[in-house]
Amino acid sequence: MNFDLSEEQRMIQESVARFIKDNYDLESRVASSAKDPGFNTDHWNTMAELGWLGLPFAESDGGFGGNQIDVMVVMEQFGKGLVLEPFLASIVMGGGALKRGGSESLKSEMLPGVIDGSRQLAFAYAEQQARFDLHDVTTTARQEGEAFVLNGQKSMVQNAETASQIVVSTRTSGGQVDEDGITLFLVDADADGITLDNFPTVDGLRASEIAIKDVSVSADRILGEVGRGFEILNAVANDAMLALGAEAVGTMEVLYKDTVAYTQEREQFGHPLSDFQVLQHRMVEMFIEYEQCKSMLYRATMEAVKGDPATAQKAIHGLKHLVGKYGFFIGENAVQLHGGMGVTEELRLGHYFKRLVVIDSMFGNADFHLQKFAA
Amino acid sequence: MDIELSAEDLSFREEVRQFFSDNEYPAGEDYMTWRTQWFEKARQKGGWDVPKWPADFGGPGWTPTQHYIWEQETARASLPFDLPFGVGMLAPILMAYGNEEQQHRFLPDIRSRKVNWCQGYSEAGAGSDLANVKTKAVLSDDGTYYMVNGSKMWTTAAHMADWIFCLTRTDASGIKQKGITFLLFPMQQDGVEVKPIITLGGSHSVNSVYFTDVKVPVENRIGEEGKGWTYAKGLLQHERTGLAGLSGSLVALEKLKEQARSVTRGNGTLMDDPGYRAKVAELEIDLMAAEYTELRSLASASTGAAPGPESSILKLKGTEIQQRIQKLTVEAGGIYSAAWGSKPIGLPFARGGMGGYLASRAFTIYGGASEVQRDVIAKNVLGLKRSSK
Ligand SMILES: Cc1cc2nc3c(=O)[nH]c(=O)nc-3n(C[C@H](O)[C@H](O)[C@H](O)COP(=O)(O)OP(=O)(O)OC[C@H]3O[C@@H](n4cnc5c(N)ncnc54)[C@H](O)[C@@H]3O)c2cc1C
Numbered sequence: 147m148n149f150d151l152s153e154e155q156r157m158i159q160e161s162v163a164r165f166i167k168d169n170y171d172l173e174s175r176v177a178s179s180a181k182d183p184g185f186n187t188d189h190w191n192t193m194a195e196l197g198w199l200g201l202p203f204a205e206s207d208g209g210f211g212g213n214q215i216d217v218m219v220v221m222e223q224f225g226k227g228l229v230l231e232p233f234l235a236s237i238v239m240g241g242g243a244l245k246r247g248g249s250e251s252l253k254s255e256m257l258p259g260v261i262d263g264s265r266q267l268a269f270a271y272a273e274q275q276a277r278f279d280l281h282d283v284t285t286t287a288r289q290e291g292e293a294f295v296l297n298g299q300k301s302m303v304q305n306a307e308t309a310s311q312i313v314v315s316t317r318t319s320g321g322q323v324d325e326d327g328i329t330l331f332l333v334d335a336d337a338d339g340i341t342l343d344n345f346p347t348v349d350g351l352r353a354s355e356i357a358i359k360d361v362s363v364s365a366d367r368i369l370g371e372v373g374r375g376f377e378i379l380n381a382v383a384n385d386a387m388l389a390l391g392a393e394a395v396g397t398m399e400v401l402y403k404d405t406v407a408y409t410q411e412r413e414q415f416g417h418p419l420s421d422f423q424v425l426q427h428r429m430v431e432m433f434i435e436y437e438q439c440k441s442m443l444y445r446a447t448m449e450a451v452k453g454d455p456a457t458a459q460k461a462i463h464g465l466k467h468l469v470g471k472y473g474f475f476i477g478e479n480a481v482q483l484h485g486g487m488g489v490t491e492e493l494r495l496g497h498y499f500k501r502l503v504v505i506d507s508m509f510g511n512a513d514f515h516l517q518k519f520a521a
Numbered sequence: 522m523d524i525e526l527s528a529e530d531l532s533f534r535e536e537v538r539q540f541f542s543d544n545e546y547p548a549g550e551d552y553m554t555w556r557t558q559w560f561e562k563a564r565q566k567g568g569w570d571v572p573k574w575p576a577d578f579g580g581p582g583w584t585p586t587q588h589y590i591w592e593q594e595t596a597r598a599s600l601p602f603d604l605p606f607g608v609g610m611l612a613p614i615l616m617a618y619g620n621e622e623q624q625h626r627f628l629p630d631i632r633s634r635k636v637n638w639c640q641g642y643s644e645a646g647a648g649s650d651l652a653n654v655k656t657k658a659v660l661s662d663d664g665t666y667y668m669v670n671g672s673k674m675w676t677t678a679a680h681m682a683d684w685i686f687c688l689t690r691t692d693a694s695g696i697k698q699k700g701i702t703f704l705l706f707p708m709q710q711d712g713v714e715v716k717p718i719i720t721l722g723g724s725h726s727v728n729s730v731y732f733t734d735v736k737v738p739v740e741n742r743i744g745e746e747g748k749g750w751t752y753a754k755g756l757l758q759h760e761r762t763g764l765a766g767l768s769g770s771l772v773a774l775e776k777l778k779e780q781a782r783s784v785t786r787g788n789g790t791l792m793d794d795p796g797y798r799a800k801v802a803e804l805e806i807d808l809m810a811a812e813y814t815e816l817r818s819l820a821s822a823s824t825g826a827a828p829g830p831e832s833s834i835l836k837l838k839g840t841e842i843q844q845r846i847q848k849l850t851v852e853a854g855g856i857y858s859a860a861w862g863s864k865p866i867g868l869p870f871a872r873g874g875m876g877g878y879l880a881s882r883a884f885t886i887y888g889g890a891s892e893v894q895r896d897v898i899a900k901n902v903l904g905l906k907r908s909s910k
Contacts, residue, residue: 274867277786277855301867302856323787345862348875353859355866414650424892474848481882485648485890486675486727489883491719500721500879503851504859511852513796 149444155219161196162223170227172494178230179350183308185230194263199237203245207257214385214450218392218443225396228501230351232266235305238389240267242382243313247330247369256311256332268309268335270300270356271379278510280379281325285358287316296331296361306354307344309335314358319373330375332367349504350497384459387466387509388450391443394469394505397498398439401480402432404495408484425483432479435472442468463519470512473502526586534590540566541598556601560634571608571632578616578628585819596768604678607631607638611686614703618744618752627705639682639708641673641730642753649893652697652750656732658689658704660739660746667704667742669735675887679715679728682708688753691746703749705741721879757889764888765839767815770808773846777801780870781853791853804845811838833894840884840891847881850874
């Protein structure tokens with residue numbers, strides 16, 4: 147039994163932590179978020195130079211051969227800074243689909259650019275009628291000779307605005323909610339028939355609605371096999387939930403610690419707020435649930451790396467449930483214990499709180515995963 | 522005990538409904554003109570523009586049941602926009618502690634909504650510990666005016682207000698609750714500066730307000746110098762009863778169900794989801810009970826007593842219910858709740874849902890934060906004492 151990070155992982159952790167500390171004060175984050183492309187391209191290049199973008203890719207693909215634990219280490223630190231750069235969208239999601247399903251030639255065409263940061267990806271899986279069900283897909287792909295013609299709509303796609311390629315889940319056969327019959331395509335973002343409607347999200351990031359009209363995609367852009375895309379889709383979603391879980395844990399840590407610090411500084415009734423027992427206990431609960439989320443994160447991540455798929459899947463449902471539920475709990479109480487200051491945009495905690503609310507809405511909320519776990 | 526509405530109550534309800542439907546906002550017309558007229562017509566009904574004012578001051582003198590009916594109906598109808606500061610908060614103070622000249626000077630314009638007021642209580646150092654106000658008011662040598670210096674924080678609608686009612690410190694030598702003086706003065710004058718505070722949803726409703734050598738004539742002091750705390754405390758209870766918003770929650774709950782039914786999920790809608798349904802049901806049950814808590818408190822208030830400890834229960838329960846409705850709206854919005862552009866994405870209610878959720882976090886902070894409300898109940902209702910800490 148050993149919960150220690152490897153020497154290498156520890157070094158990555160330290161370097162990401164230092165990067166966040168040096169670059170990610172609230173003011174710069176707000177400024178980067180407001181300006182196109184919605185994040186800091188210098189930061190993105192730094193992340194590439196420091197090798198972080200190559201972490202989860204095999205050495206044979208030009209990466210560092212890392213796994214979910216390495217991504218966890220990075221994402222937890224990113225959560226502490228509320229990082230805007232599209233690591234999740236481009237590396238974990240888009241890159242995750244490509245590395246799993248791309249042909250050797252497609253990978254060698256695409257992955258070097260993904261890893262050096264010059265090429266960004268997005269992952270378009272959500273559709274309105276589906277709510278949180280990955281396998282509820284109505285976007286169609288119809289074969290025409292060597293190509294497929296795609297039609298449909300995708301929702302809340304992160305990083306579509308800056309991506310050069312977008313992974314799109316489509317239905318090539320079967321009924322609307324069948325797991326069989328889903329096919330993934332790597333579509334050029336500037337292809338004819340792709341229309342983006344871009345907008346900000348409440349956490350300071352950006353997303354797009356994508357209309358797909360008669361978009362022709364060559365068959366060599368299929369990820370995995372025709373009709374067998376769900377397996378990849380689900381694996382990418384699992385990796386994304388682990389990454390989001392790690393980010394959430396980092397975010398929660400900032401929230402509970404900021405609250406502990408604030409209540410010691412702020413005085414009312416001639417005492418620091420931290421003297422009041424009811425607030426002490428509330429902060430203890432925040433701390434306990436943060437630790438529980440962290441434990442679940444470790445558990446789910448290790449199961450994903452080592453365990454059998456069914457066990458890992460269950461642990462991931464558990465993780466997403468916990469970080470959703472306690473994300474709200476910790477976020478709402480951090481705000482409450484800051485009083486009026488908690489609801490201003492001036493302090494960073496409100497921004498961290500909003501990110502946790504968004505994390506709950508991605509890939510299924512706390513309720514959804516509770517039901518999946520129980521099923 | 523009897524919950525049947527009497528024949529008179531039923532006809533009162535009819536009359537209220539009729540009034541609301543006769544005076545709906547006619548689309549396209551000037552809103553402010555309609556608003557002024559609406560309050561005027563309500564006044565002519567016999568004090569319907571100021572339902573909570575006592576009959577002596579032109580209020581309708583309703584029974585608790587009539588108040589309840591009014592609340593229920595107002596939540597369903599679309600009434601003109603109204604701020605609570607003048608009619609709901611300052612007026613009761615003026616009636617109880619203002620002199621006749623002040624009542625004549627201020628109440629008519631409060632009633633007609635001609636003058637907008639804001640509440641200058643909280644300061645950076647005086648939040649839950651409100652008695653800690655430091656804004657200084659110094660009486661001039663000739664005793665004709667106070668010179669006010671200092672600042673207020675969190676002042677809602679200060680940027681739209683004509684006047685402010687303000688807690689100031691005239692004596693710092695004794696205990697904090699003594700030496701607070703209650704002053705009224707105009708906002709549009711040199712020496713008053715308003716700066717916005719932007720809240721989580723990105724909106725501007727609260728402000729910091731700075732006072733530099735603001736002269737306030739002694740005629741604008743409510744009651745005696747140094748007794749402002751007593752006056753303000755009475756007012757706080759009025760503020761709290763107003764914040765439970767139960768009838769609004771009843772309507773919001775209906776809307777929530779409707780929204781959930783518009784969200785597809787598998788072969789059905791979100792309202793077919795057992796987990797979601799259960800949460801909505803729990804909410805509904807709490808709301809049903811809280812409605813009766815409110816009725817019980819109304820009934821006891823009808824004996825003329827000031828709103829008592831029930832107002833703390835109601836504020837706690839009512840704001841918690843409002844927050845749960847908002848959170849369930851965010852849950853219903855699913856992935857679309859994150860969208861934060863100028864127009865709704867995916868589900869029409871999702872953008873407003875997130876805005877509402879974020880704004881609702883302040884409900885358990887202002888008007889007495891929940892932790893402090895529980896202190897009030899512990900002390901005043903359960904009779905619990907706290908050790909020195
Ligand atoms: C949106 C909004 C609108 C407002 N509008 C107005 C307005 O128009 N006019 C006005 O005067 N004020 C207004 N306020 C101010 C409001 O009344 C204060 O925010 C409130 O009294 C809490 O004070 P605070 O923010 O300083 O928090 P603090 O008093 O610092 O409290 C912080 C936390 O500590 C807890 N706490 C404090 N004391 C204790 C204790 N003894 N025991 C246990 N817990 C405790 C609180 O419950 C809270 O969770 C507004 C505030 C907001 C957020």
